[in-house]
Every structure is written in C-alpha cells, then in structure tokens.
Amino acid sequence: MNEERDLVVAELLDRAARELVPEDRLGSVLRYGSRRRWKAWTGVTLALVLFLGAVGWAALVVGRGPRMDRSGWQTYSGPRTGWSLEYPPEWRVQVISETCETGGYRGAVAVTSVDFVFRNPDGRTDDCFGRWVLAGFPADGVAVLVHPAGIRPGLFGREPDTEFPLSFHDLTGTSGIRGGPREYYLPIWIAGEEVYFLRAWIGTGASEGDVAALRGLVASVTFDLRYPRGAFEWCPSLHDVSVFGPQPRRQATAAAEEFVEALRDGDEKRLAEVVDASAPVGLSPWAGVSTTAGWKARSRGPASGDGLVVFGCGRAVATSTWRVLLDDGTPSASLDTTLYLVQRPEGWKVWGAY
Amino acid sequence: MPDAAAFEGFYREHLARIVRACFLVTLDRQVAEDVAAEAFARLWSRWGVIVSEDHAGGFVFKTAMRLCTRELRGNRSGLAAAVGHRDQLDEAMVRRDVTDALARLPLRQRQAVVLGDWAGFGTREVARLLGTRESTVRVHLARGRAALRATLGERQVDDG
Numbered sequence: 001m002n003e004e005r006d007l008v009v010a011e012l013l014d015r016a017a018r019e020l021v022p023e024d025r026l027g028s029v030l031r032y033g034s035r036r037r038w039k040a041w042t043g044v045t046l047a048l049v050l051f052l053g054a055v056g057w058a059a060l061v062v063g064r065g066p067r068m069d070r071s072g073w074q075t076y077s078g079p080r081t082g083w084s085l086e087y088p089p090e091w092r093v094q095v096i097s098e099t100c101e102t103g104g105y106r107g108a109v110a111v112t113s114v115d116f117v118f119r120n121p122d123g124r125t126d127d128c129f130g131r132w133v134l135a136g137f138p139a140d141g142v143a144v145l146v147h148p149a150g151i152r153p154g155l156f157g158r159e160p161d162t163e164f165p166l167s168f169h170d171l172t173g174t175s176g177i178r179g180g181p182r183e184y185y186l187p188i189w190i191a192g193e194e195v196y197f198l199r200a201w202i203g204t205g206a207s208e209g210d211v212a213a214l215r216g217l218v219a220s221v222t223f224d225l226r227y228p229r230g231a232f233e234w235c236p237s238l239h240d241v242s243v244f245g246p247q248p249r250r251q252a253t254a255a256a257e258e259f260v261e262a263l264r265d266g267d268e269k270r271l272a273e274v275v276d277a278s279a280p281v282g283l284s285p286w287a288g289v290s291t292t293a294g295w296k297a298r299s300r301g302p303a304s305g306d307g308l309v310v311f312g313c314g315r316a317v318a319t320s321t322w323r324v325l326l327d328d329g330t331p332s333a334s335l336d337t338t339l340y341l342v343q344r345p346e347g348w349k350v351w352g353a354y
Numbered sequence: 355m356p357d358a359a360a361f362e363g364f365y366r367e368h369l370a371r372i373v374r375a376c377f378l379v380t381l382d383r384q385v386a387e388d389v390a391a392e393a394f395a396r397l398w399s400r401w402g403v404i405v406s407e408d409h410a411g412g413f414v415f416k417t418a419m420r421l422c423t424r425e426l427r428g429n430r431s432g433l434a435a436a437v438g439h440r441d442q443l444d445e446a447m448v449r450r451d452v453t454d455a456l457a458r459l460p461l462r463q464r465q466a467v468v469l470g471d472w473a474g475f476g477t478r479e480v481a482r483l484l485g486t487r488e489s490t491v492r493v494h495l496a497r498g499r500a501a502l503r504a505t506l507g508e509r510q511v512d513d514g
Contacts, residue, residue, distance in 0.1 A: 004470075004477065004495075005470065005471055005474055006467075006470075006471045006495075006499050007471075008503075009467060009471040009472075009499050009502055009503070010471040010472050010474070012452050012502070012506065013378055013452065013456075013467070013468060013471060013472040014472060015449060015452060016378065016449045016452040016453055016456070017374035017375075017377055017378050017472070018374070020370075020373065020374050020377055020383060020386075021370070022369055022370055022373035022374075022386075022387055022390065023387055024369075025387070025391045026362060026365055026366075028391065028395075029365065029391050029394045029395045029398060030358065030361075030395075030398055032391075032392070032395040032398075033394070033395040033396065033397070033398025033399040033401075034398070034399070036395060036396060036398075036399035037398070037399040037400075040399060
C-alpha cells in the first residue's frame with residue numbers, strides 16, 4: 001500500500017468513479033483472448049518453422065559451398081561403369097581399371113590436377129583394391145580416386161545409402177600423410193552395400209581454384225541408381241502389391257507350378273494369367289527357364305536378402321518379392337532356376353526368373 | 355487448457371476496479387470498458403503462463419494503463435469527447451467537477467494520481483505499471499494533487 005497516499009484526493013476520485021457499474025463482457029473477453037492465444041501460438045510456431053527452415057537452408061548452402069560452374073568440363077564414364085564424374089578438361093585422367101567391380105559397378109579412375117601417377121607399392125597401376133603410394137605427390141596438386149570397395153563381408157557395420165549429389169563435407173579427413181597432402185575418403189553405400197570408395201587428396205600448396213574444382217568434381221560424382229539393372233531387364237511395379245498373406249509358401253508355389261506348366265505347354269494364354277503385368281508378354285522372355293521333366297518347385301521365402309533383386313530392382317521390390325526355386329531334378333545347382341513372384345489382388349504373379 | 359473458472363473469478367473480482375481506473379484516466383466510460391475488456395482478454399490469452407493472482411493483477415493494470423495511453427494519444431479528440439460526455443456520466447456536481455479537474459491534468463499526472471491515490475499502489479508499483487522511474491512518479495503525483503486541489507478548491511475538498 002502507498003503510505004504517502006493522499007486520502008482526500010482518493011476520496012474525490014472515488015466519488016467520480018464508484019457508481020460506475022461495468023457491463024459484463026466475459027464471453028467476448030474469453031473469445032477474443034482465445035483468438036489471441038491461438039494467433040500467438042500460431043505465430044510462434046510459424047516463426048520457429050521459418051527460423052529452423054532458414055537455419056537448415058543456410059546450413060545446406062554453407063555445407064554444400066558455392067556451386068561450381070562445371071560447364072565445359074569433361075565426363076568420365078567407362079564402359080558399363082554405372083557411375084560417372086566430371087572434371088576440368090586440363091586435368092589428367094588415369095584409368096586404373098575398367099573391369100574390377102563391386103555390387104555391379106565397374107572401373108576405377110584417378111583424376112589429378114597435376115602430373116602424378118597412382119601406383120600401389122608393387123609399382124602396379126592397374127590394381128583396383130591396392131594401397132596407393134603418395135610419395136612425390138606435388139604440393140600444389142589435388143586428386144580424386146574412385147575405386148571399388150571390394151568385398152569385406154561382415155567386418156563393418158551397415159550404413160545408410162549415400163545421398164547424391166555429394167558434398168566435399170561428406171568426406172572424412174584422415175590423420176594425413178606426414179609431409180604430404182591432406183587425405184579424405186568416403187565409402188559409397190548403395191542398396192545397403194558398400195560398393196565404392198571415393199578418395200581425395202589436397203596438396204599443402206594447392207591453389208584455391210584447384211580446391212574449388214576438386215569440390216565441384218566431388219559434387220559431380222554420380223552413381224546410377226536406375227532400375228532395372230544387373231540381372232534384370234524389368235522390375236515389377238509396387239502399385240498394388242500386397243504384403244505376404246498367411247499362406248505365401250503354398251500359394252506362391254502353386255502359382256510357380258502353374259507358370260512352369262504353362263511354359264512347358266507353350267500356352268501363352270495360361271502363362272499370361274500367372275505372369276505379372278510388368279513382364280513382357282509371350283514365351284520368349286522366359287526362354288532361360290528350365291522346364292525339363294522331373295522339376296520340383298520349392299518355396300525359398302522372401303527375397304529381402306537376395307542381392308540380385310536388391311541390386312537389380314531395389315530393396316522395396318526385394319522385400320515384396322517371394323522366391324520359389326525350380327529344382328530341375330539334376331544334382332547341378334547351376335541348372336536350377338529361381339522364380340520371383342509378387343502378390344497382386346488377383347493372386348501371385350511371376351515377375352522374374354534367374 | 356487454462357483454468358477458465360479461476361479466470362472468471364479473477365475477472366469478476368477485478369473488473370470494476372480496472373474499469374473505474376480506466377475511466378478516471380480516459381474520462382470516457384465506453385473507452386474505459388473497451389480498454390478493460392481488451393486488457394482482460396490479453397490476460398486470458400496468457401492465463402496459465404501468468405501463475406499467481408498478484409502477477410495477474412499487475413499484468414492487467416499495466417496493460418490497461420498502456421491501452422489507455424494508446425487510446426488517448428491515438429485520439430486527441432478523445433479528451434474533449436470525454437469532457438463532453440461527463441454530463442451523461444455524472445449528475446452530481448462533484449463528479450462533474452472532478453472529471454473536469456482530471457481532464458485538465460496531463461495524462462501522466464492523471465495516471466499517477468489514479469494509480470497512487472485512488473488505486474492505492476505504492477510509488478514503486480506505480481513506476482513499474484507506468485514504466486517510469488519512482489522519482490518521476492513522485493513529481494507527477496505532487497503536481498497532479500496540487501492541480502486537483504487548485505482546480506477543485508478547498509470547498510469541495512473540505513466537503514469531501
């Protein structure tokens with residue numbers, strides 16, 4: 001309370017106001033207050049979303065760095081490599097191999113801004129999986145080397161698939177080479193498989209222009225993710241594919257048997273009823289399927305772990321596909337055929353064979 | 355969800371006081387009721403965030419005073435209109451004289467006198483509610499009281 005209060009003035013003021021009985025507006029106060037609360041929360045939420053979006057965008061822009069103008073650059077894409085990169089025309093390309101492969105991708109290539117040849121400790125220049133000798137790497141040089149990862153089953157954990165386009169910030173720096181260039185690497189994962197390695201080196205005296213070009217080169221590295229590929233020439237649409245029902249083993253096997261019998265009889269009409277719409281019509285696409293007497297169909301379960309399907313048509317198709325093995329009755333496994341089926345609303349359909 | 359019943363209790367307990375304070379500052383009953391309603395609506399939009407009733411009282415008084423200031427500064431003719439309305443509001447001569455005297459006070463002095471003398475807030479609280487310094491409030495209070503006494507004369511004061 002105000003100990004200095006002027007009670008005379010207070011009384012005078014009170015005389016002027018005491019008989020004022022305000023109108024009760026509680027309803028409109030609550031409605032207006034609620035609207036203000038809603039607007040305030042909406043504003044805060046919107047501001048937060050905009051702020052986070054701006055931060056994310058800025059992080060993306062900063063993380064990706066300035067976009068390098070790659071007009072006039074050349075493209076390296078070997079015969080059926082399944083991947084490519086772009087490089088400044090004055091840089092040197094060292095094709096290490098066009099045959100070594102991992103996961104269906106082929107070839108290894110080094111691109112350098114300076115005159116330098118990559119060799120392994122034996123002096124070979126065609127070893128895709130070997131170590132690289134960096135002795136003598138020019139201080140003003142930069143280099144990128146793309147090569148298959150080789151097969152390293154079970155030794156390393158699985159990582160998410162690599163997203164393209166790459167950024168130089170995706171690469172991991174190593175402890176470096178004493179007195180030599182800074183070293184970076186990136187394992188490339190596709191369809192759950194570590195297929196390739198991208199390595200980069202930056203000399204201690206490399207120019208900003210060459211480093212920027214190196215970043216642009218890394219951003220240009222692209223691995224072909226289009227399906228079908230590998231063992232398959234077509235893949236099934238997943239539009240109305242349903243998850244496996246309670247009896248996939250029996251029903252899928254019955255569909256496979258129907259498929260083989262129609263194929264053996266040359267009955268295109270019956271065949272069309274059990275072949276998926278994603279496959280070409282007719283008998284010829286299935287010429288490789290053995291229908292000799294004595295075959296037996298054996299259900300082999302889902303194809304989610306089948307590398308052929310994962311690589312050829314993607315993991316989503318693999319997890320929706322059921323496999324049935326056609327055992328031709330001979331001891332040779334190489335003559336057996338695996339049929340790949342999906343479950344449509346109208347029944348099980350064969351979409352592939354290998 | 356905020357506690358509507360608790361807010362309603364607070365509203366009914368404090369509404370008349372807030373409206374009367376606003377009336378003494380704006381000298382316009384309609385403006386006073388509108389300002390009070392908006393101050394309570396703003397309080398309701400934060401009800402649950404503002405936890406104690408003490409804080410709620412301070413919030414609604416402070417908001418009301420700001421809105422009064424905005425109304426009067428935003429509408430210069432408001433003061434004349436308030437003086438014009440006084441006959442409708444007050445039939446008694448005393449009330450008319452008081453509102454006349456208040457209307458002649460500068461806004462800050464009027465707010466200081468209403469909050470300090472009529473509402474009974476201490477100098478520190480008045481300074482907080484008006485967003486100014488205690489020393490300034492003291493000056494406004496002294497000048498406002500003196501002006502009121504001079505305008506109303508010792509007769510009314512003694513009658514009171």
